[in-house]
Amino acid sequence: MSKFTRRNFLKAGVAAAAAGTSLSYGSFAIGGSSKKVVIVGGGIGGATAAKYIRMMDSSVDVTVIEANKNYYTCFMSNEVLSGERTLDSIKFGYSGLSKHGVNVVNDVVTGIDADKRVVKTAGGDSFSYDRCIVAPGVDFKWDAIEGYDAKIAENTPHAWKAGPQTATLRSQLEAMKDGGSFIVVPPTNPFRCPPGPYERVAQVAHYFTKHKPKSSIIILDPKKKFSKFGLFNAGWAKHYGYDPKNPTGDGMIKWINNEAGGIVESYDAATKTVSADAGNFKGDVVNIIPPQKAGKIAFAAGLTNDKGWCPVNGKTFESTIHKNIHVVGDSSVAAPMPKSGYAANSEAKVCAAAVVALLKGGSVPTPAYVNTCYSIIAPGDGISVAMVYKYDEAAGKIIKVKGSGGLTPGKFDPVLREREVEYAYSWFNNITSDVFN
Ligand SMILES: Cc1cc2nc3c(=O)[nH]c(=O)nc-3n(C[C@H](O)[C@H](O)[C@H](O)COP(=O)(O)OP(=O)(O)OC[C@H]3O[C@@H](n4cnc5c(N)ncnc54)[C@H](O)[C@@H]3O)c2cc1C
Known part of the structure; x- marks a missing residue:
C-alpha cells in the first residue's frame, strides 16, 4: 500500500477537481468545506469569471458548464468573412482554464433552481452552488422578421x-x-x-x-x-x-x-x-x-425583465431577481456599457471580485470598468471607441467617467490609422490570452 504523501494528495485533488467532486485542489479542503461557484457558459464573460475567481482565491471550487468544446470569438470574425484570416485563428479551447483548476464540463444547462441552488444539465447532471454566474450571451428574437x-x-x-x-x-x-x-x-x-x-x-x-x-x-x-x-x-x-x-x-x-x-x-x-x-x-x-435578447437559459431561470434582458446590481452583477445568481456579459443590463466582449471581460472581473468577497462574508470593492471597441475598415485603416466606467455608490448604478475615453479623430492620419489596426490585433491577442490561457 502506498503512503498518502502530500504529492499524492495534490494529485488526488487535481483528479477530483476534474471529476467535479467537492475535493478542491489548491484549497486542501475536503468534502464540501470549500465554496462552490457554478458558471453557465464558457464564453468571454463566463471563462473570464472562472479564471479570475481561481486566481483570486484558489480555495473556491469553480465549475464552468459550456455547450461547445471550442469557442470561436465573434471579434475578428468579420475578417474571416473577408478572407483576411482563417476560422481556426479565432478558435479557442478550454485547456487553459483547466490549468487554473477550473472544472470544465461540456454540457447544456437546462435549468437553475434558485431556491435549492442547483444547476441542471441536458446530460442529466446536477451541480450545487453557493453562487452561480450566468453568462450565456445572446439569443435571437425569431419572431421579429416573418420567414x-x-x-x-x-x-x-x-x-x-x-x-x-x-x-x-x-x-x-x-x-x-x-x-x-x-x-x-x-x-x-x-x-x-x-x-x-x-x-x-x-x-x-x-x-x-x-x-x-x-x-x-x-x-x-x-x-x-x-x-x-x-x-x-x-x-x-x-x-x-x-x-x-x-x-x-x-x-x-x-x-x-x-x-x-x-x-x-x-x-x-x-x-x-x-x-x-x-x-x-x-x-x-x-x-x-x-434583434436580440438574453440567452435562452436566462429565461428558463427566470432572470429576465419584460425587455428580455437580465437586470443586475452593477456593483456585484448579482441578479436583482434571484439572490446568489450573477449575470455577466451580453445577457445583463449593464448600460451605459455596451454589449461587447471587452465589456463582458471587464464585468466578469468585477463579478469575480464581488463573488470572492461575498463568499468570504467580506465587503465588495467599488468597481471601475473599461471598454474599447476596434473596427477595421480596410487593411491599414482601423478606428476605435473607448470609455472608462465606474460604479456610482450614491446613484446605485454604473456611470461613464467624465473626461475618460475617446474616439479616433475624424481627420484621416495614415500613421494613426495603421497604429489602430496594430492595437486591434494586439487587443485580440491580449484578451484571448487573458480569457483562455
Ligand atoms: C461580428 C462581431 C464582432 C464583434 N467584435 C467585437 C470586438 O471587436 N470587440 C468586442 O469587445 N466585442 C466584439 N463583439 C461582441 C462580443 O463577441 C460579445 O459581446 C461577447 O462574446 C459577449 O460575451 P458573453 O460571455 O456574454 O457571451 P458569449 O461570448 O457568446 O458566450 C456565451 C457562451 O455561453 C454558452 N452557452 C449559452 N447557453 C448555454 C447553456 N444553456 N449551457 C451551456 N452553455 C451555454 C455558449 O455556447 C457560449 O460559449 C463582436 C460580436 C460580433 C457578432
Missing part, C-alpha cells in the same frame, strides 16, 4: 455567433458571382457589438473590391444612426466609393435607413428576397442579424 427563423438561419446565416455560420457565410460570399448583391440587415438596439454590422460591411466591401468589384452591398437598417457613424461613413467613402450625402446612390455600398424604408418585415428564403418598407430586395447572399 426568418433558426432553421432558415442555417442557410441564410446571421453569423452573429461565430463558428459554423461564419464559415457558411464566407463560402457563400466566395461562391457569389462578380456583380452579385449582398444584403445586410442589422438589428434594432440594443444588440451585441454595436459597430459589428458596419465593420462587416467594410470587410466584405474590401473583399469585393479585391475580387468582385462589380458587386454591391445593400444595408437595410431599422436605425437612423449607428456606432462610430461619422468614422464609418468617411471610411466607406474613402475606400469603397460610398457617398454619405447620397447613401442610397450608385456606390458599392447603399445604406437604407429607417426613414428611407430600411425596416424589414419579412424574408422569402426560396427567392432570397427581403421585403422592407422601401420595397423588395433580392440578394445573391443575404445576412439577416435578428
Whole structure:
C-alpha cells in the first residue's frame, strides 16, 4: 500500500477537481468545506469569471458548464468573412482554464433552481452552488422578421455567433458571382457589438473590391444612426466609393435607413428576397442579424425583465431577481456599457471580485470598468471607441467617467490609422490570452 504523501494528495485533488467532486485542489479542503461557484457558459464573460475567481482565491471550487468544446470569438470574425484570416485563428479551447483548476464540463444547462441552488444539465447532471454566474450571451428574437427563423438561419446565416455560420457565410460570399448583391440587415438596439454590422460591411466591401468589384452591398437598417457613424461613413467613402450625402446612390455600398424604408418585415428564403418598407430586395447572399435578447437559459431561470434582458446590481452583477445568481456579459443590463466582449471581460472581473468577497462574508470593492471597441475598415485603416466606467455608490448604478475615453479623430492620419489596426490585433491577442490561457 502506498503512503498518502502530500504529492499524492495534490494529485488526488487535481483528479477530483476534474471529476467535479467537492475535493478542491489548491484549497486542501475536503468534502464540501470549500465554496462552490457554478458558471453557465464558457464564453468571454463566463471563462473570464472562472479564471479570475481561481486566481483570486484558489480555495473556491469553480465549475464552468459550456455547450461547445471550442469557442470561436465573434471579434475578428468579420475578417474571416473577408478572407483576411482563417476560422481556426479565432478558435479557442478550454485547456487553459483547466490549468487554473477550473472544472470544465461540456454540457447544456437546462435549468437553475434558485431556491435549492442547483444547476441542471441536458446530460442529466446536477451541480450545487453557493453562487452561480450566468453568462450565456445572446439569443435571437425569431419572431421579429416573418420567414426568418433558426432553421432558415442555417442557410441564410446571421453569423452573429461565430463558428459554423461564419464559415457558411464566407463560402457563400466566395461562391457569389462578380456583380452579385449582398444584403445586410442589422438589428434594432440594443444588440451585441454595436459597430459589428458596419465593420462587416467594410470587410466584405474590401473583399469585393479585391475580387468582385462589380458587386454591391445593400444595408437595410431599422436605425437612423449607428456606432462610430461619422468614422464609418468617411471610411466607406474613402475606400469603397460610398457617398454619405447620397447613401442610397450608385456606390458599392447603399445604406437604407429607417426613414428611407430600411425596416424589414419579412424574408422569402426560396427567392432570397427581403421585403422592407422601401420595397423588395433580392440578394445573391443575404445576412439577416435578428434583434436580440438574453440567452435562452436566462429565461428558463427566470432572470429576465419584460425587455428580455437580465437586470443586475452593477456593483456585484448579482441578479436583482434571484439572490446568489450573477449575470455577466451580453445577457445583463449593464448600460451605459455596451454589449461587447471587452465589456463582458471587464464585468466578469468585477463579478469575480464581488463573488470572492461575498463568499468570504467580506465587503465588495467599488468597481471601475473599461471598454474599447476596434473596427477595421480596410487593411491599414482601423478606428476605435473607448470609455472608462465606474460604479456610482450614491446613484446605485454604473456611470461613464467624465473626461475618460475617446474616439479616433475624424481627420484621416495614415500613421494613426495603421497604429489602430496594430492595437486591434494586439487587443485580440491580449484578451484571448487573458480569457483562455
Ligand atoms: C461580428 C462581431 C464582432 C464583434 N467584435 C467585437 C470586438 O471587436 N470587440 C468586442 O469587445 N466585442 C466584439 N463583439 C461582441 C462580443 O463577441 C460579445 O459581446 C461577447 O462574446 C459577449 O460575451 P458573453 O460571455 O456574454 O457571451 P458569449 O461570448 O457568446 O458566450 C456565451 C457562451 O455561453 C454558452 N452557452 C449559452 N447557453 C448555454 C447553456 N444553456 N449551457 C451551456 N452553455 C451555454 C455558449 O455556447 C457560449 O460559449 C463582436 C460580436 C460580433 C457578432
